[in-house]
Amino acid sequence: MSTIYEVLRRPIVTEKTNDLLRKNQYAFEVEKSASRTLVKDAVEKLFNVSVVAVNIIVTPGKTKRNMKSRRTTIKKPVMKKAIVTLAEGDSIKFFEGVE
Amino acid sequence: MKIETQKTENHEVTFEVTVTAEEFQPYKQQAARKMAAQAKIPGFRPGKAPYQVIERMYGNDAIAQEALDLYLEKEYGKMIDEAGIEPGGMGNLNKVDAFDPPAFTVTIPLAPTVDLGDYREIRETYEEPVVSDEDFEKTIEDIRASYATAEPSEDPVADGDQVNALFEIKRKDIDPETGTDVLLKEMPYDFRVGSDDNDRGWPVRNYTKNLLGAKAGDVVKTEHTYGDDAPVDNLKDAEVTFITTVQSVKKMVKPEVDEEFVKNFGEFESVEAFNEDVRKRLKTAKENEYLNGYVEKLTDALVKGATITYAPAALESEVQEMYNNFKQRLQQQGVDLEMYYKVQKTDAEKFLNENIRPDAENQLKRRLAIQEFARLEKIRLDFEKFKGILEDMRNAAGYEYAKAKTKRAKDAILNNVTDRAMNQAFSDSIFDRLIAIGKGENPEIEPVKADPADGEVKDVAVDSNEVLDAKE
Numbered sequence: 001m002s003t004i005y006e007v008l009r010r011p012i013v014t015e016k017t018n019d020l021l022r023k024n025q026y027a028f029e030v031e032k033s034a035s036r037t038l039v040k041d042a043v044e045k046l047f048n049v050s051v052v053a054v055n056i057i058v059t060p061g062k063t064k065r066n067m068k069s070r071r072t073t074i075k076k077p078v079m080k081k082a083i084v085t086l087a088e089g090d091s092i093k094f095f096e097g098v099e
Numbered sequence: 100m101k102i103e104t105q106k107t108e109n110h111e112v113t114f115e116v117t118v119t120a121e122e123f124q125p126y127k128q129q130a131a132r133k134m135a136a137q138a139k140i141p142g143f144r145p146g147k148a149p150y151q152v153i154e155r156m157y158g159n160d161a162i163a164q165e166a167l168d169l170y171l172e173k174e175y176g177k178m179i180d181e182a183g184i185e186p187g188g189m190g191n192l193n194k195v196d197a198f199d200p201p202a203f204t205v206t207i208p209l210a211p212t213v214d215l216g217d218y219r220e221i222r223e224t225y226e227e228p229v230v231s232d233e234d235f236e237k238t239i240e241d242i243r244a245s246y247a248t249a250e251p252s253e254d255p256v257a258d259g260d261q262v263n264a265l266f267e268i269k270r271k272d273i274d275p276e277t278g279t280d281v282l283l284k285e286m287p288y289d290f291r292v293g294s295d296d297n298d299r300g301w302p303v304r305n306y307t308k309n310l311l312g313a314k315a316g317d318v319v320k321t322e323h324t325y326g327d328d329a330p331v332d333n334l335k336d337a338e339v340t341f342i343t344t345v346q347s348v349k350k351m352v353k354p355e356v357d358e359e360f361v362k363n364f365g366e367f368e369s370v371e372a373f374n375e376d377v378r379k380r381l382k383t384a385k386e387n388e389y390l391n392g393y394v395e396k397l398t399d400a401l402v403k404g405a406t407i408t409y410a411p412a413a414l415e416s417e418v419q420e421m422y423n424n425f426k427q428r429l430q431q432q433g434v435d436l437e438m439y440y441k442v443q444k445t446d447a448e449k450f451l452n453e454n455i456r457p458d459a460e461n462q463l464k465r466r467l468a469i470q471e472f473a474r475l476e477k478i479r480l481d482f483e484k485f486k487g488i489l490e491d492m493r494n495a496a497g498y499e500y501a502k503a504k505t506k507r508a509k510d511a512i513l514n515n516v517t518d519r520a521m522n523q524a525f526s527d528s529i530f531d532r533l534i535a536i537g538k539g540e541n542p543e544i545e546p547v548k549a550d551p552a553d554g555e556v557k558d559v560a561v562d563s564n565e566v567l568d569a570k571e
Contacts, residue, residue, distance in 0.1 A: 012142070013142055013152065014141075014142030014143065015142065015143050015144065015147050015148075017142075018143075018149055018152075
């Protein structure tokens with residue numbers, strides 16, 4: 001069982017998550033065993049905001065061919081993503097620029 | 100944007116520019132977009148990363164610097180227009196007090212100004228060059244000498260003879276470096292007696308006079324102490340002996356100028372016709388030589404009477420151009436620049452300041468004075484003269500043109516020939532006017548035609564093409 005300090009692994013900053021900011025949604029990679037409740041608690045506590053919703057997606061570990069090494073296929077690890085919707089007026093500064 | 104303009108004594112203008120943050124913000128956005136296009140940021144396609152991400156990645160300073168470049172690119176022209184100045188070159192961003200919002204100083208060199216003063220009053224005495232009988236005789240003698248044949252002789256060496264000899268040079272003392280007294284090993288050498296009465300005379304000036312009266316088999320030893328004429332430094336004050344073993348003597352027999360001989364130079368029917376042609380050529384050569392000197396004097400007088408002001412940047416670019424040309428010439432001759440400095444006992448900086456800079460300054464002043472002269476005199480390209488010069492250039496270029504394989508190479512030759520002909524025709528027109536003024540002929544300034552006659556230019560270009568194609 002993870003604590004809230006181990007739940008959030010890293011923020012996901014890509015073109016797609018950048019678009020989500022308009023809807024006040026933020027994306028994180030989270031611990032594989034983390035539940036919606038844990039993610040909600042973690043975000044609320046660490047960033048001092050109120051969370052309206054948490055959507056969880058488990059992206060499968062994809063395999064990739066690599067002919068350069070003897071291991072011809074590389075398996076990328078499974079990743080659990082959480083898209084957190086914040087209450088209106090709240091924001092996480094980290095995503096907006098340099099703090 | 101706040102601009103404080105200040106004119107410096109160096110014929111430059113300094114702009115002290117302060118930009119507000121609001122004015123600068125759009126340039127920062129543009130700079131971030133430009134940076135995003137080149138950046139590789141994980142999670143973003145090139146050019147798609149937002150401002151904040153770029154700022155986090157590169158920092159505000161980098162964006163501000165890039166934005167300043169963009170700002171200058173766009174606003175530089177406006178600044179110049181607003182100040183109402185005529186720039187003579189690229190401005191120099193010499194001081195940046197702040198980047199965001201920017202405050203900086205730009206120094207812009209002003210276009211050179213030339214006041215030729217009373218240039219129409221310039222006078223130089225013009226003396227028609229005359230071909231004297233002595234000149235004519237000397238030329239004929241030179242022609243005969245160049246066709247002279249060497250015939251073996253038993254007589255002692257006389258002036259003008261060719262001497263086949265073995266030649267060597269020995270030092271009086273032993274050279275500590277080489278451990279021997281031989282400076283030059285014995286080697287065969289042909290001397291032409293009397294031809295070394297100049298600085299290029301070898302081994303020393305007028306050495307061949309020592310051979311006068313010698314016969315085949317004689318050994319002529321001449322002692323010499325090198326002074327300032329030493330070919331290398333360590334030979335200065337060295338005492339040497341030149342040893343010449345005469346092997347054979349040949350008299351140079353000059354041909355007689357008769358009807359047979361003159362046929363070597365063209366289809367001359369008689370010796371008189373040949374002499375007439377030589378006199379004519381001699382006169383043209385003398386005239387050209389005199390005119391060159393005359394134009395030189397007039398140009399000097401033009402520059403002397405002119406007030407020319409230019410920014411240091413103009414001189415610097417002239418120096419740089421001259422230096423590059425010089426380097427290119429050396430390279431073509433296969434001489435290494437460092438080696439050249441060593442031989443001339445100088446270094447790059449000294450050479451630039453002492454040799455190139457004065458020449459560049461002189462050249463810049465002359466060019467500016469002549470440009471202003473052409474402008475004031477409303478000198479235009481004389482198309483008839485241009486066609487004539489193009490016709491003259493066609494032989495040499497025609498061969499090159501026929502040899503060129505690609506269309507691109509042919510076009511390059513064509514452009515080169517046309518350019519050269521045009522330049523020559525234009526400078527001829529300028530110098531003709533200058534000569535007329537110098538002689539006191541007071542030529543009239545022709546009014547400029549309203550129509551620049553584009554059609555005529557095209558006709559000429561087609562002509563040059565046809566000329567070269569015909570040669571192919």
